[in-house]
Structure formats: structure tokens, C-alpha cells
Amino acid sequence: MKRIVAVILMLLILIISFVSNIQSAGNTITVSGGVTSESQILGSLVSEMIEHYTDNKVEFLNNLGTATIDQQAMQRGDLDISATRYTGTDLVTTLGEKTEKDPTKTLRTVQTQFERRFGYYWSDGYGFSNQFTFLVTKETAKKYHLKTVSDLRRVASRLSLGTDQAWYKRAGDGYLAFSKYYGMKFRDVYPMQVGILYDALVNKELDVILGYSTDGRIGSYDLVMLKDDKKFFPPYAASFVLSKDTLQRYPKLKGILNKLSxxxxxxxxxxxxxxxxxxxxxxxxxxxxxxxKHKYFEEGEKK
Structure with a gap:
């Protein structure tokens, strides 16, 4: 009799544990963080807001490197919130549309098409645009009289370029499209992790790099940004994206995260x-x- 009771108790414990795990999994929201400092900071902002204003747990994925990977994960149901998406990137790569130079038109097109095609909510944006920008040291700028991207055409065949790996391969607004648009080819092109581009430039291992306008190292390394005078790059306003399933399961989430917009x-x-x-x-x-510091947590009580 005692053995039967013991077996029943063990089964009850296993059942309770199983149910608890299911409930815990159902209460977890997955957020992507990307591989750059910027994407991980934005992903952390989203995660902190969720955990403060809701009772949900967050699973933070910091190994999804591109918009394409994020989009695939969302469509598989493996990702609830893509914390860092850029309008110009998804306009071309995800939606297959032509580049658009007007920031407002780009945002509206992406918002409309993401809702229509996928049922996703694309936010109005955090408030900044992270533009691709060609960077050189002051020494290089002075030596070759560089102020604009067009100025590079005279000397590109003698210079090495370092770029983000994803941009180098990307169709529409990547390296091949850029090269054709501006009519120039660099002597050598080295796709690499964004994190080492700046050091390689400062250490004179590269002559030119394609960086990001929001990168803090532009100021700390005293680099020169070359103006995209022919306006090749579309606007890259940063936004977060919520999947259709996430919107249905957590309808209050949109309002909570829009505190960041x-x-x-x-x-x-x-x-x-x-x-x-x-x-x-x-x-x-x-x-x-x-x-x-900016009192985001004081705007309302935790729900």
C-alpha cells in the first residue's frame, strides 16, 4: 500500500512539474538582440520594458544577425519581437521593393506591407535613423581631398574597403549595387564583423570602411564621414516589430513598447x-x- 501511495505521489509531482513548465513556456516572450552593440542595447530596452510592465518572462536571443534571419524566425514562430529592424533594409530585402529616398514614404510602405503580408506591427520608430556611412581617417581625407562619396571615385582603385558582411552580399542596396550606382570599384574589399572594422581603419589596415552613423567610435576615433552626395542609401529608421501571434496574445504590449517610440x-x-x-x-x-535615468519606469505602475 505504501509503495502505491509513493508511486501516486511521484506521478503527481511529475504532472505538476510538467504543467508548470508548460505555463512558464507560454508566459515567455522571445526578443531578438542581434550581434551589434546597437541591436543588443535596443533588444535590452525592449526586454526591460516588458519585464517591468508585465508578468512575462523574456528569452533574449542575441545570435540572430540579420533582418532576414529575424524575419525567418518570426515566420517560423520562433521569435515574438524583432527589436531592431531598419526601414530601408526590410523595404528591399524582405519586401523586394525598390529603394525609396523619402523617409516618411519608406516607413509607411514598410508598415502597410508588413501588416498586409504578415499581420505584423511595425512601430513608428525609436526616433533615429542609422545610416550607412563611408568613413576615413582625417589623414586619408586630407591626403586625397575627400569630402563626399563621389570624391572616392578618383582613388578607389588604389584603396581597400572594409564592410559589414551582410551588406557586402546584399542585393538592392549592397556592394554590387553601390559599385554600379557610383561607378567605382575598390582595389580590395574585405567583408568582416562590424566590431573590428573601426580598429582596422585606425590601425591603417584598411583605407575606407562602411560604418554606421550612430556608432560612438566615429567621435572617439575622430573619423571623417563622407557625404552620400548621390543619395544611394535609403533611410534606415530603426523600429521594433511585433509578430501577429504576439499581438493577439499580449494586446497591451504595443502600448508598453511604444513608450520608446x-x-x-x-x-x-x-x-x-x-x-x-x-x-x-x-x-x-x-x-x-x-x-x-529618463524615468521610463515611473510613467506607470507595473501591470
């Missing part, structure tokens, strides 16, 4: 990136300190 300008994002890249602070720490 329109509140982070380019200079602010540069400072946040600088804290992560130069001061070596963890992106999560940078995000939490920013939210606390």
Missing part, C-alpha cells in the same frame, strides 16, 4: 553605443541605466 535621437544612440563599445559596459546595463 520617438524618444531616442541619433546623438543619444551614439552615446549609448559608445558606452558599450568604448567603455565596455554590457548592453543590458547600458539599456537599464538609460531607462532609469
Amino acid at each position: 520617438g524618444t531616442i535621437d541619433t546623438k543619444t544612440m551614439q552615446k549609448l553605443n559608445f558606452q558599450a563599445d568604448d567603455e565596455m559596459l554590457e548592453p543590458q546595463k547600458v539599456a537599464k541605466e538609460f531607462l532609469e
Whole structure:
């Protein structure tokens, strides 16, 4: 009799544990963080807001490197919130549309098409646009009289270029399209991780790099940004995206995360990136300190 009771108790414990695990999994929201400091900071901002204003847990995925990978994960149901998406990138790569130079038109097109095709909510944006920008040292700019991207055409065949790996391969607004648009080819092109581009430039291992306008190292390394005078690059306003299933399961989430919309300008994002890249602070720490400093957690009680 005692053995039967013991077996029953064990079964009850297993059942309770199983049910608890299911409930816990159902209460978890997956958020992508990307591989750059910026995407991880924005992913951490989203995660912190969710955990403060809801009872949900967050699973933070920091190994999804591109918009394409994020989109595939969302369509498989493996990702609830893509914290860092850029309008110009998804307009071309995900939607297959032609590049559009007008920021407002680009945003509206992406918002409309994402809702129509996938049922996703594309937010109005954090408040900044992270533009691709060609960068050189002051020494190189002075030596070759460089102020605009067009100025590179005279000397590109003698210079090496370092780029983001994803951009180099990308159709529509990637390297091949750029080369044709501006009518230039560099002597050598080296696709690599974004994190090492800046050091390679400063150490004279590269002559030119394609960086990001919100990168804090532009100021700390005193680099020169070359103007995209022929306006090749579309606008890249940063936004978060919620999947259809997430909207249905957590209808209040849109309002909570929209507290972030329109509140982070380019200079602010540069400072946040600088804290992560130069001061070596963890992106999560940078995000939490920013939210606390600007009183995001005091706008309403935890729900």
C-alpha cells in the first residue's frame, strides 16, 4: 500500500512539474538582440520594458544577425519581437521593393506591407535613423581631398574597403549595387564583423570602411564621414516589430513598447553605443541605466 501511495505521489509531482513548465513556456516572450552593440542595447530596452510592465518572462536571443534571419524566425514562430529592424533594409530585402529616398514614404510602405503580408506591427520608430556611412581617417581625407562619396571615385582603385558582411552580399542596396550606382570599384574589399572594422581603419589596415552613423567610435576615433552626395542609401529608421501571434496574445504590449517610440535621437544612440563599445559596459546595463535615468519606469505602475 505504501509503495502505491509513493508511486501516486511521484506521478503527481511529475504532472505538476510538467504543467508548470508548460505555463512558464507560454508566459515567455522571445526578443531578438542581434550581434551589434546597437541591436543588443535596443533588444535590452525592449526586454526591460516588458519585464517591468508585465508578468512575462523574456528569452533574449542575441545570435540572430540579420533582418532576414529575424524575419525567418518570426515566420517560423520562433521569435515574438524583432527589436531592431531598419526601414530601408526590410523595404528591399524582405519586401523586394525598390529603394525609396523619402523617409516618411519608406516607413509607411514598410508598415502597410508588413501588416498586409504578415499581420505584423511595425512601430513608428525609436526616433533615429542609422545610416550607412563611408568613413576615413582625417589623414586619408586630407591626403586625397575627400569630402563626399563621389570624391572616392578618383582613388578607389588604389584603396581597400572594409564592410559589414551582410551588406557586402546584399542585393538592392549592397556592394554590387553601390559599385554600379557610383561607378567605382575598390582595389580590395574585405567583408568582416562590424566590431573590428573601426580598429582596422585606425590601425591603417584598411583605407575606407562602411560604418554606421550612430556608432560612438566615429567621435572617439575622430573619423571623417563622407557625404552620400548621390543619395544611394535609403533611410534606415530603426523600429521594433511585433509578430501577429504576439499581438493577439499580449494586446497591451504595443502600448508598453511604444513608450520608446520617438524618444531616442541619433546623438543619444551614439552615446549609448559608445558606452558599450568604448567603455565596455554590457548592453543590458547600458539599456537599464538609460531607462532609469529618463524615468521610463515611473510613467506607470507595473501591470
